[in-house]
Amino acid sequence: MAKSDAKVLAKLLKAETKGKLKQSPTDTVKEAGGSDELAAFFARLSDDQIETLFMTCGEMTKMGITGKVDDATVCFL
Amino acid sequence: MSDTSVSTGESAHLRRTLELALPLLVVTGRRLWEHPRIRDLYPEYLVATHGVIRASVPLMERALERAQALDDPAAAGLAEYLEHHLDEERGHDDWLLEDLEVLGRSRDEVLARAPSASVAALVGAQYYWIEHYHPVALLGYIGLLEGYPPTIADVDALMTRTGYEREAFRTLIRHAELDPLHRDDFDEMLDRLPLSPEQSAVIGLSGLYSINAFTRVIVDILEQAA
Numbered sequence: 001m002a003k004s005d006a007k008v009l010a011k012l013l014k015a016e017t018k019g020k021l022k023q024s025p026t027d028t029v030k031e032a033g034g035s036d037e038l039a040a041f042f043a044r045l046s047d048d049q050i051e052t053l054f055m056t057c058g059e060m061t062k063m064g065i066t067g068k069v070d071d072a073t074v075c076f077l
Numbered sequence: 078m079s080d081t082s083v084s085t086g087e088s089a090h091l092r093r094t095l096e097l098a099l100p101l102l103v104v105t106g107r108r109l110w111e112h113p114r115i116r117d118l119y120p121e122y123l124v125a126t127h128g129v130i131r132a133s134v135p136l137m138e139r140a141l142e143r144a145q146a147l148d149d150p151a152a153a154g155l156a157e158y159l160e161h162h163l164d165e166e167r168g169h170d171d172w173l174l175e176d177l178e179v180l181g182r183s184r185d186e187v188l189a190r191a192p193s194a195s196v197a198a199l200v201g202a203q204y205y206w207i208e209h210y211h212p213v214a215l216l217g218y219i220g221l222l223e224g225y226p227p228t229i230a231d232v233d234a235l236m237t238r239t240g241y242e243r244e245a246f247r248t249l250i251r252h253a254e255l256d257p258l259h260r261d262d263f264d265e266m267l268d269r270l271p272l273s274p275e276q277s278a279v280i281g282l283s284g285l286y287s288i289n290a291f292t293r294v295i296v297d298i299l300e301q302a303a
Contacts, residue, residue, distance in 0.1 A: 044085075045094065052286055052289070056101050056289055057098075059101055060104075
């Protein structure tokens with residue numbers, strides 16, 4: 001993913017963008033300044049995946065988890 | 078909603094999808110492993126993990142049965158993978174019981190405890206998708222659980238923080254060693270699988286759901302210490 005896409009993701013993963021991402025993912029990502037690659041990625045997500053992704057973002061906000069985790073190691077099996 | 082012009086491999090797409098949501102689980106997991114009372118919480122973590130892992134082989138067996146009964150190319154590929162992978166996962170629940178015995182928790186005590194609602198929600202969703210939609214959904218769950226194992230350094234640090242002997246960490250050590258290999262096999266298989274857009278979507282959905290549900294399992298353990 002392009003480095004600039006990290007900032008675009010922060011813009012996209014906001015509650016007010018969810019409906020637009022479902023309806024016209026490519027245009028929404030491009031309008032936010034995202035790369036073609038990011039637009040293609042979102043275009044491949046189903047509505048249910050977008051819903052679940054936003055649910056996760058909501059949980060992260062509630063738990064005070066922000067930003068990207070550099071080390072993706074997960075401490076479970 | 079699909080873009081057929083996208084040529085990114087299925088495994089890369091799944092990893093990218095999961096990694097958008099993964100900070101929730103990663104940070105929650107770290108909060109547990111770095112918790113001041115981790116010595117008390119580690120056995121509870123193993124008990125909860127046992128509740129999850131005891132269902133791995135039965136889930137795969139059921140998914141295999143369903144896949145063999147279906148007549149589509151993805152189901153055939155899934156069945157071929159599960160026939161091989163089932164044996165790799167067999168007995169891992171026993172490893173956890175052995176680790177717990179080192180910590181003074183008997184098998185009978187562990188097996189007598191009812192698994193929590195959050196464990197049932199994590200595993201139970203997979204049964205639903207397998208039974209009522211398509212067994213290929215299980216690949217989102219497997220891709221998550223085997224895709225991001227702890228490193229040996231992580232386990233060593235946990236050993237130090239808990240003060241428990243190495244024998245209580247055999248499950249984690251074995252997974253740290255084996256899961257990177259299983260992940261490579263999984264990704265290769267997923268890239269070969271002739272998935273429909275709907276099958277691809279349910280795999281991603283299953284993985285994303287599992288991130289949320291597994292986080293809930295860990296939050297339950299953290300709340301015991303609150």
